[in-house]
Amino acid sequence: MVTVLDFVVMLLESAVELLVTGGLRIVGTGDPLTIVSFLVGGVLIAFSVAAFGYLALGGLVNWATGLGASAPSRRPRPRE
Secondary structure, three states: OOOHHHHHHHHHHHHHHHHHHHHHHHHHHOOHHHHHHHHHHHHHHHHHHHHHHHHHHHHHHHHHHOOOOOOOOOOOOOOO
16 A cells, blocks of 8 residues: 555656656757747746645645734724
């Protein structure tokens, strides 16, 4: 049976293998347009993963600690 940790390790290994194999094939062709599109795609994917990870981590911290922008204020409301 595969554990979650084994799954994550295999996933990361296959991602690195894909990048190395794909990168060597793309750079090996020497076509500049292909190289640029490969790099731009990688940057866009990295940016979207980082942004989603940031939001997910912020939501997890807010849920676990009650800290954050959407947390209820600790100061009482002023009376009108």
